Amino acid sequence: MATSRLLGYLESSKNLTGSAGGLLGLVLTFTGVAGPYWPVVVAGLYGAGALIAPPERPPLPEFPTPSAQLEAVRSDFERLGGYLAEIDLPPAAAGRLKEWEDLLSALLDPGWAAELLVNDPESVHVLSRAVRQDIPEAVDSFVRTRWWTRLAPGQEAPERHLERQLTLLKEEAEQLATALRDTEARRQETHTRYLEDRGT
Incomplete structure (x- = not known):
């Protein structure tokens, strides 16, 4: 149960959007923009991405055709x-x-x-x-x-x-x-x- 939830979160739009924000934070770190606070920048951008991502939509119920x-x-x-x-x-x-x-x-x-x-x-x-x-x-x-x-x-x-x-x-x-x-x-x-x- 916990494993399936974890896998579901890894594939979710929140994680994907957060990961894109985290990657942006790493880019800022390597270019020297983030400075010594790069862990906070990466985590913050990941969190911001996860927050702005659209909520997951449950699948529609299947009714008889x-x-x-x-x-x-x-x-x-x-x-x-x-x-x-x-x-x-x-x-x-x-x-x-x-x-x-x-x-x-x-x-x-x-x-x-x-x-x-x-x-x-x-x-x-x-x-x-x-x-x-x-x-x-x-x-x-x-x-x-x-x-x-x-x-x-x-x-x-x-x-x-x-x-x-x-x-x-x-x-x-x-x-x-x-x-x-x-x-x-x-x-x-x-x-x-x-x-x-x-x-x-």
Whole structure:
């Protein structure tokens, strides 16, 4: 531990700047400027150099790249599919969930959509939240509420809430797909304008 600290200091900007000041002090000594006080001059210049050197910056933390984040969402989506396959849902809710799964599968498949998503962290966050939080919570709360409804009937059917939640999540995914499509459309239009301008 002490050895690594020592090595770290030897390579630090404070030591390097201080050493440059110390070398200047030695030059002044050999030219006769420092006189008999040369040790104080050398030490003083070293200390001054060490003091004016910029502080060491700790390395930035390494976070997952957008590609790695998208790959993690893709893996979690597959795991979520295994969980959903074990849940018995009403036909209407199952149909909406299937539509949502098909849409997300298309968005997460490697290809042009994934390439656009990598450059849009907010969209990756939306997909991550839907896969890791919204859908599991919607389905699990339905399963638990359905059990209680059987014990105490007369309340609003939990299927209605689930269908509404799945509809909203599907609409959110559709909005995301539309935004990605618009991004590609703008890119195409920009290239058309570039070619038109180049020809004039």
